[in-house]
Amino acid sequence: MDGVPLAAHLSRRMRERSHLIYPVATRAVLLVAAGATVAASVAARTADAAWFHLRLLRAEPAADARLGASPPRVALWFTERPELAVTRVRLLDARGTPVALAAPTRADSAGAPVVAVLPRPIGVGTYTVVWRTMARDGHVSDGRYAFLVGGAAR
Numbered sequence: 001m002d003g004v005p006l007a008a009h010l011s012r013r014m015r016e017r018s019h020l021i022y023p024v025a026t027r028a029v030l031l032v033a034a035g036a037t038v039a040a041s042v043a044a045r046t047a048d049a050a051w052f053h054l055r056l057l058r059a060e061p062a063a064d065a066r067l068g069a070s071p072p073r074v075a076l077w078f079t080e081r082p083e084l085a086v087t088r089v090r091l092l093d094a095r096g097t098p099v100a101l102a103a104p105t106r107a108d109s110a111g112a113p114v115v116a117v118l119p120r121p122i123g124v125g126t127y128t129v130v131w132r133t134m135a136r137d138g139h140v141s142d143g144r145y146a147f148l149v150g151g152a153a154r
């Protein structure tokens with residue numbers, strides 16, 4: 001039955017997105033509503049995806065970059081000011097294991113990136129940056145992208 005996995009997916013999605021925005025009681029109501037009105041949720045989610053206010057503008061390392069050596073940091077520029085207190089940046093190796101990364105910081109100036117320093121250099125391999133943040137209006141955005149260390153020399 002097609003509706004079941006979709007409903008489960010939407011519930012999970014709603015839970016992820018709501019935990020920063022809504023108190024627990026409201027979240028429970030939203031989960032019930034999500035199960036009851038899947039079609040409406042699909043429409044809302046589609047519109048939502050098209051209108052995420054905060055998006056990743058650019059990044060260092062860039063998506064799909066091939067670096068000759070370990071980057072010193074991950075820097076993320078967003079289209080609007082992110083709420084640093086709820087911003088999470090993780091770096092995963094090819095097996096999905098988290099790599100040591102300092103807590104994200106951000107200079108208090110317009111256009112400043114969120115920066116997470118690598119305390120130790122990383123070795124050759126493929127890595128994935130996973131980020132999640134929230135705009136000042138409470139909208140949560142998240143994403144991930146990969147880059148390669150050791151792929152420059154050929």
Ligand SMILES: [Cu+2]
Nearest residue numbers: 053135137139
């Ligand atoms: Cu928004």
